[in-house]
Amino acid sequence: NAGVTQTPKFRILKIGQSMTLQCTQDMNHNYMYWYRQDPGMGLKLIYYSVGAGITDKGEVPNGYNVSRSTTEDFPLRLELAAPSQTSVYFCASSPGLAGGSYEQYFGPGTRLTVT
Amino acid sequence: AQKVTQAQTEISVVEKEDVTLDCVYETRDTTYYLFWYKQPPSGELVFLIRRNSFDEQNEISGRYSWNFQKSTSSFNFTITASQVVDSAVYFCALSASGTYKYIFGTGTRLKVLA
Numbered sequence: 623n624a625g626v627t628q629t630p631k632f633r634i635l636k637i638g639q640s641m642t643l644q645c646t647q648d649m650n651h652n653y654m655y656w657y658r659q660d661p662g663m664g665l666k667l668i669y670y671s672v673g674a675g676i677t678d679k680g681e682v683p684n685g686y687n688v689s690r691s692t693t694e695d696f697p698l699r700l701e702l703a704a705p706s707q708t709s710v711y712f713c714a715s716s717p718g719l720a721g722g723s724y725e726q727y728f729g730p731g732t733r734l735t736v737t
Numbered sequence: 738a739q740k741v742t743q744a745q746t747e748i749s750v751v752e753k754e755d756v757t758l759d760c761v762y763e764t765r766d767t768t769y770y771l772f773w774y775k776q777p778p779s780g781e782l783v784f785l786i787r788r789n790s791f792d793e794q795n796e797i798s799g800r801y802s803w804n805f806q807k808s809t810s811s812f813n814f815t816i817t818a819s820q821v822v823d824s825a826v827y828f829c830a831l832s833a834s835g836t837y838k839y840i841f842g843t844g845t846r847l848k849v850l851a
Contacts, residue, residue, distance in 0.1 A: 653837055664828060664841040672837055680838070712782065723770055723789070723834055728782040 624648055628713050628729035635703040635736045643698040643732050645713030653716040654696040655726065656680075656688065658709040665712065671696055703736045710734070739764045741831050743842035750819050751850050758814040758845045760829030766790075768834035771805065771812045776844070777825040785827075788812065789834075819849045 629644045647654065652673050657665040667680030671690040685707060687699040696715075700707060710733050714726040740763040750756045762771065773785040786796065788805050796803045800817045816823050826844045 655839075662843075664843040667838060670837055678837075710780070714782075723832070725772055725784040725787050726839060727784070728774075730781050 626713055626715055626727050626729035628711075628732050630732060631730065632733045633735070635700075635734065637703060637705065637736060639703050640699070640701050641703070641734075643700070643711055643713075643734075645696045645698065645729060646694050647696075647713075647715040647727070648694065649715060649717065649727065650693060651715035651717045651727070652693070654690065655714045655716070656686070656696070656698045657712045657714065658682065658707075659712060659731075660709050668698065668711075700734075705736050708734060708736045739766075739831055739833065739840045741829050741840050741842035743827075743829055743845050745845045746843075747846040747848065749848040749850060752821060753818050755815060755817050756819050756847065756849075758816075758827050758829075758847065760812045760814065760842060762810050762812065762829070762831045764831060764833060766833035770832045770834065772830040772832070772839070773803065773812075773814050774828045774830065775825045776828065782828070785814075816847075819847075821849050821851050823847060824849045 626647045655670045656668040659665050666682045668686050669688040671677045674693050677688050690696050710731045712731050713729040716724045716726045742761045769790045771788045775783045793805050802815045804813045826846045828844045829842045830839045832839045
């Protein structure tokens with residue numbers, strides 16, 4: 623049981639490039655989330671999903687897109703990378719049918735630098 | 738609106754001292770959940786505890802204890818006899834039942850000096 627896995631661990635992008643951050647969970651969790659963590663700050667929700675085929679915007683969705691074609695995978699797409707997207711990105715999942723009642727399990731994070 | 742405030746940005750203590758990390762929350766929901774997470778220097782986020790709004794019992798787990806008081810909207814975390822391995826950033830989070838969103842505080846960086 624690997625939990626939540628994220629790839630890559632590190633990435634440097636040039637301004638205007640695009641990339642996809644991969645996230646996979648093997649716990650059969652319905653809910654999945656993408657957060658970004660800027661230095662010295664808390665977590666800000668980018669997008670979340672309550673099940674395959676269902677996604678919704680969080681607090682800071684601009685510049686990102688997501689899809690959820692399977693329960694296991696929740697990739698985050700960055701289009702036209704900008705320096706403001708330099709951050710650490712965490713994927714998380716949560717079990718059950720009661721939404722926010724349960725703790726989240728986090729992946730190890732992806733450190734992204736845009737120069 | 739929901740909000741979580743961790744007013745202590747950074748705390749430094751000497752090993753074996755007790756330390757309390759404060760968390761104050763705001764919500765209009767009657768059913769909600771509170772969480773604490775630890776983020777050690779390696780960067781991963783580790784779940785520590787979940788508490789629902791109907792359970793105001795304090796909880797103790799080894800050197801860790803949590804004090805939940807609805808009257809003051811606080812969910813404070815105490816580490817007894819701190820150790821260097823406790824050095825980390827600690828986040829408090831809130832989620833209303835039936836929603837899918839978690840609101841995180843900005844975190845408290847704890848430094849335990851040998």
